[in-house]
């Protein structure tokens with residue numbers, strides 16, 4: 001619906017018997033992480049830097065809640081409350097949009113300001129213009145390990161699409177459960193045998 005590459009989606013991923021919100025932390029990236037942390041986190045799951053940068057291009061669609069980037073527009077540092085790497089007009093717009101995010105935590109901003117509903121390589125083109133929304137997005141063109149790939153995908157959408165599709169296929173089989181591990185739930189929001 002939003003465009004972008006096609007890739008094979010394998011069927012039959014089983015659900016586990018343990019489902020706890022406390023097990024999420026450390027397994028998913030967070031907006032306040034530095035590039036080394038991001039690379040280590042993806043690396044621990046078997047993804048190299050190139051794949052990590054390609055997957056991050058998913059931020060070409062969707063949105064983020066203000067709390068994920070509020071520090072960049074309201075209290076970046078004592079000297080500069082606004083992150084100086086942000087495009088100033090973009091920062092002004094975000095400040096207006098997020099003015100009341102404390103009382104209304106649902107307020108959000110598009111991850112890709114330019115083409116929010118189109119899966120393209122605009123995410124990467126935005127970065128050198130100071131239009132990356134999260135600091136982790138901005139860092140993609142700052143860190144020497146990631147910037148080569150971010151610049152490459154900004155220039156060549158076909159390379160991005162190919163890399164994204166391959167990495168998504170790999171992501172889809174990450175940690176799959178085989179044999180007696182896991183089950184196919186009859187209801188997707190419930191274990192088959194509920195222990196009381």
Ligand code: HEM
Pocket residue numbers: 029030031032033038055056058059061062063064065066068111134136
């Ligand atoms: C590189 C490290 C990454 C970080 C730090 C990160 C962080 C975030 C954060 C904080 C949000 C906003 C969540 C919210 O406010 O509700 C978000 C949204 C999103 N992320 Fe990531 N993410 C990363 C990588 C990825 C990857 C690998 C994918 C998929 C392949 C992805 C896909 C998305 C999508 C589609 C959204 C929008 C969700 C929506 O509109 O509801 N992100 N990300």
